[in-house]
Amino acid sequence: MPADGGIGAPTKRREDVRFLKGTGRYTDDLNRPGQAYVFFLRSNVAHGRLKSVDTSAAAAMPGVVRVFTGADFEGVGGIPCGWQITDKHGEVMQEPAHPVLAQGKVRHVGDPIAAVVADSLEAARDAAEAIEADIEELPAVVDMKAALQDGSPKVHDDLTSNLCYDWGFVEENKAAVDEAFANAAHVTTLELVNNRLIANPMEPRVAIGDFDQAGGNSTLYTTSQNPHVIRLLMGAFVLGIPEHKLRVVAPDVGGGFGSKIFHYAEEAFCTFAAKALNRPVKWTASRSEAFMSDAHGRDHVTTIELALDGDNNFTALRTETHANMGAYLSTFAPSVPTWLHGTLMAGNYKTPLIYVNVKAVFTNTVPVDAYRGAGRPEASYQLERVVDKAARELGVDPIALRRQNFVTEFPYATPVAVEYDTGDYVATMDKLEEMIDISGFEARLAESKKRGKLRGLGVNCYIEACGIAPSNLVGQLGARAGLYESATVRVNATGGIVVMTGSHSHGQGHETSFPQVVAEMIGIDASMVEIEHGDTANAPMGMGTYGSRSIAVGGSAMVRATEKIIAKAKKIAAHLLEASEADIELKDGQFSVAGTDKSVAWGDVTLAAYVPHNYPLEEVEPGLEETAFYDPNNFTFPSGAYACEVEVDPETGKVTIESFAAADDFGNVINPMIVDGQVHGGIAQGIGQALLEACVYDEDGQLLTGSYMDYAMPRADDLPFYAVDHSCQTPCTHNPLGVKGCGEAGAIGSPPAVVNAVVDALQRAGKTNVTHIDMPLSPSRVWAAMNQ
Amino acid sequence: MYAFDLERPTTLADAQAALKSDEAQPLSGGQTLIPTLKQRLAMPEKLVSLTAIAELQGITKEGDTLTIGGATCHADVAADGSYPALSALAGQIGDPHVRNRGTIGGSLANNDPSACYPSAALASGAAIVTDRREIASDDFFTGMFETALDEGEIVTSVRFPIPERAAYVKFDQPASRFALVGVFVAKTADGVRVAVTGASEGGVFRWAEAEAALSSDFSPAAIEGLTVPSDDMIGDIHGTKDYRAHLVGVITKRAVAAAG
Structure with a gap:
């Protein structure tokens, strides 16, 4: 292993030095010469007809450069959706137009009506107040089921209804599933809400448009998880700028959690306005704007039914979900409740028959899209809650019921279209039981009771699909793009390496973990390898970071490119050593001739590549730079078992997490410290969803949780120390590193563990009528459930 | 935030004079007012800061009475300890930033229905001393965000009888x-x-x-x-x-x- 850390080393994150010292370079740190600032006038009503927008007074205000409205974007494309779902009748989804600035109607609080560009932000804000927007307020629809009723207000007048699609999966199995339910010995039913969340990355979104009149080139600096995707979507579908005339740069990005995947109107506006005005235009979201313009997450309402035979084997599963799309279709929105949710409904279990129905619904709310886990937390939560409820109804141990139904043979083809390549659910459950001291629970319960507190233990499993995704598969499923990843490995003359990758790091630690792989392969120090990402001018076309795909897909591309480098370097070494290429071995950065003491160092070979004085020019080109694109042939399937122990204050309903344990199988691990950190962060977000976070609208579509005064984020003292283990490793069978991905696991596995634990605590205290409480399990909700 | 003038008097008399103008508003720790201004929900022409006035600062104990200057920040009250329940309350307000800016006079004058200090003043039977008079706590809090204070009246100190x-x-x-x-x-x-x-x-x-x-x-x-x-x-x-x-x-x- 390289002295400063190869594969498997807990190397400290090199990027943290600049982040912790305040020397990170975020988009808002960038300022272009002569830049102007834009302020968006946003709708304060959820639904209304735009009768007129008079900008004349605003345009005359001091410092104002120009005021734009929806009329300026006639003939410009709308914000596109990247995924098309075909519904259960074979019809394609209803896809409304999404103009950059509102045209005709406003459809949610925060919908941009006009944009004021001025010499300063204050001047832009002052002028925005002088805009006269005459809006005829219309009745708003927020509740999904109400939105599907006849006579409901229509979010989009030109669509037939508020139903985006009605998806059945797998439609051909429905009759068999229904029959299995008719024949079941026991059926457990649960209705639940997966609460709407706001991602709240530490860094709000920022966009700077820049235009080089001399060359006719546009540049967008933006807070994105995938700059190439933004270049493609914005260039091709919105502004009509060919990719060779458009550069997108996403420098240091302070967290995304999904919310910075999508192409947003503000990005298109700044790029458009910079060209129109021949002047850089900058937008920095305030936190209040972030609450009402960043895509929200989750927001599913589900009824799930589990059928069991007389021996407690799962025989069928049936779900009906309403999924909120918000007012427009965000980039990935249609795929979240379908292909990222329906395909995971088998979970860790060999349930033979599954039918999933999803109705996606337009409402007068902010668009909803992928948020850490994206569809998989929703699937896991339903399944692990209904299994827990079934165990209680049947009077069997919830862990034993799970074990009895585990998939144990791999590869395993689920009835919901995916094939798990590998896994060992028994091993992670064994590990979990070892970590949590179940036999000591009764004593801990008694101790809590002495202090007047209730105590409960919740256990669950999860499976997820990462490494998104095989392009040929997602193409069949409605993706309008491929989902490969790319890497260029550029070796310099003196042996140092720059890897340019399409994977974007916005907190994941790629700058540390990616070099560990290359260093290990060549046998040089990791400090000789640098990662560049986030600039379409440097990195080859890549699809970016989401779905825990970076190491599994981007890392694999980097491995393939490094293999090409090594193959070429061996040719050069063979020439230098006057040996046959087949006899060259690479170890610890030395090329040697097998069976001899003849060798040449990595640096000698790289120098020869760029100073080809003694070089086989007729056989090998000079230089040492290779590119690879990697497209996986399957998803990866991380899995695990989680446990949570809680105390509940019966007088106030307040839940305290006493302990939390996670036993994960991520396959091979590159940097275990970074993996620990990813799991910790994921669990914190999952506990946030389970106990604290909720995005709430009132019936008129006003956002009641528009600031941190009302939107409860988890804080350090809400969280316990976690016991985290990833020693159970069944390597992925189809990517070169055997890795699976760890970024979302914590957020997927933890909500059901918390809710199972709280319900367990109440049940043990004799509250046998409490079989479920919807998240977040705030003190008032738990108290209400106990006193219903 | 809209533009405004800021005055930072060092004596109570200068503060009173500065507040005579109709469009002037007192500013103490600013933990409510500054966020309100940032949201453009208020448009004062002039703010008169009270935190540079020496006589509004500090904590003194005489017998069983604790007197706290109106512009004394929460962190100072938390650190004082001569009325332990009051110090404990002050130490739980907000976060360190809030506690080092927010003041007792500002909190009482704002009378946020969810603020901590009003309960201490009312339960202790404190006297709220202003630049014009002394108001018993029973008469001071008149409703959500409402107090007995007149326009421009400044809370100079709060006098707490220390309970058993x-x-x-x-x-x-x-x-x-x-x-x-x-x-x-x-x-x-x-x-x-x-x-x-x-x-x-x-x-x-x-x-x-x-x-x-x-x-x-x-x-x-x-x-x-x-x-x-x-x-x-x-x-x-x-x-x-x-x-x-x-x-x-x-x-x-x-x-x-x-x-x-």
Whole structure:
């Protein structure tokens, strides 16, 4: 292993030095010469007809450069959706137009009506107040089921209804599933809400448009998880700028959690306005704007039914979900409740028959899209809650019921279209039981009771699909793009390496973990390898970071490119050593001739590549730079078992997490410290969803949780120390590193563990009528459930 | 934020003079006013800062009376310790930034229905001293965000009689960590006073039944069975009216237990 850390080393994150010292370079740190600032006038009503927008007074205000409205974007494309779902009748989804600035109607609080560009932000804000927007307020629809009723207000007048699609999966199995339910010995039913969340990355979104009149080139600096995707979507579908005339740069990005995947109107506006005005235009979201313009997450309402035979084997599963799309279709929105949710409904279990129905619904709310886990937390939560409820109804141990139904043979083809390549659910459950001291629970319960507190233990499993995704598969499923990843490995003359990758790091630690792989392969120090990402001018076309795909897909591309480098370097070494290429071995950065003491160092070979004085020019080109694109042939399937122990204050309903344990199988691990950190962060977000976070609208579509005064984020003292283990490793069978991905696991596995634990605590205290409480399990909700 | 003029007088007289203009508004720690200005929800022409005035600063103890200057920040009160329940309350307000900027006079004058300080002033029977008069705490808090202060009147100090026993228990609103319900209990030779914040649409209030019960038996058991009507309670996404009414009893018991 390289002295400063190869594969498997807990190397400290090199990027943290600049982040912790305040020397990170975020988009808002960038300022272009002569830049102007834009302020968006946003709708304060959820639904209304735009009768007129008079900008004349605003345009005359001091410092104002120009005021734009929806009329300026006639003939410009709308914000596109990247995924098309075909519904259960074979019809394609209803896809409304999404103009950059509102045209005709406003459809949610925060919908941009006009944009004021001025010499300063204050001047832009002052002028925005002088805009006269005459809006005829219309009745708003927020509740999904109400939105599907006849006579409901229509979010989009030109669509037939508020139903985006009605998806059945797998439609051909429905009759068999229904029959299995008719024949079941026991059926457990649960209705639940997966609460709407706001991602709240530490860094709000920022966009700077820049235009080089001399060359006719546009540049967008933006807070994105995938700059190439933004270049493609914005260039091709919105502004009509060919990719060779458009550069997108996403420098240091302070967290995304999904919310910075999508192409947003503000990005298109700044790029458009910079060209129109021949002047850089900058937008920095305030936190209040972030609450009402960043895509929200989750927001599913589900009824799930589990059928069991007389021996407690799962025989069928049936779900009906309403999924909120918000007012427009965000980039990935249609795929979240379908292909990222329906395909995971088998979970860790060999349930033979599954039918999933999803109705996606337009409402007068902010668009909803992928948020850490994206569809998989929703699937896991339903399944692990209904299994827990079934165990209680049947009077069997919830862990034993799970074990009895585990998939144990791999590869395993689920009835919901995916094939798990590998896994060992028994091993992670064994590990979990070892970590949590179940036999000591009764004593801990008694101790809590002495202090007047209730105590409960919740256990669950999860499976997820990462490494998104095989392009040929997602193409069949409605993706309008491929989902490969790319890497260029550029070796310099003196042996140092720059890897340019399409994977974007916005907190994941790629700058540390990616070099560990290359260093290990060549046998040089990791400090000789640098990662560049986030600039379409440097990195080859890549699809970016989401779905825990970076190491599994981007890392694999980097491995393939490094293999090409090594193959070429061996040719050069063979020439230098006057040996046959087949006899060259690479170890610890030395090329040697097998069976001899003849060798040449990595640096000698790289120098020869760029100073080809003694070089086989007729056989090998000079230089040492290779590119690879990697497209996986399957998803990866991380899995695990989680446990949570809680105390509940019966007088106030307040839940305290006493302990939390996670036993994960991520396959091979590159940097275990970074993996620990990813799991910790994921669990914190999952506990946030389970106990604290909720995005709430009132019936008129006003956002009641528009600031941190009302939107409860988890804080350090809400969280316990976690016991985290990833020693159970069944390597992925189809990517070169055997890795699976760890970024979302914590957020997927933890909500059901918390809710199972709280319900367990109440049940043990004799509250046998409490079989479920919807998240977040705030003190008032738990108290209400106990006193219903 | 809209543009405004800022004056930073060093004497009370200069502050009073500066506040004579109709469009002037006093600024103490700014923990409510500055966010309001940033949201462009207020448009004062002039702010008169009170934090550079020496006579509004500092804490003095004479016998059983603690006098706190109106512009004294929460962190200073938290560190003082001569009225332990009051210091404990101050140490739980907001975060270190808030505690080093926010002031007792500013908090009392704002009378946020979820703020902590009003309950301490009311339960302790404190006197709010202004540049014009002295106002008993029973007369000071007149409703949500409303006080007996006149326009331009400045809270110069707050005088707390230190009780025999006292405690403040706060049950946090999960997002803001203001009081969902906060109860301050103070026992003196004259009896017991119980002040509740966070719960009522009328702002901080005294719970007379609990005071009567505790004056004859200062123990958590004395609260058993007592209830406040839920009609006047705040009901919002963090708790219904019934939940808050229930919490008033629970948190009062805990405050009595904490007072020992």
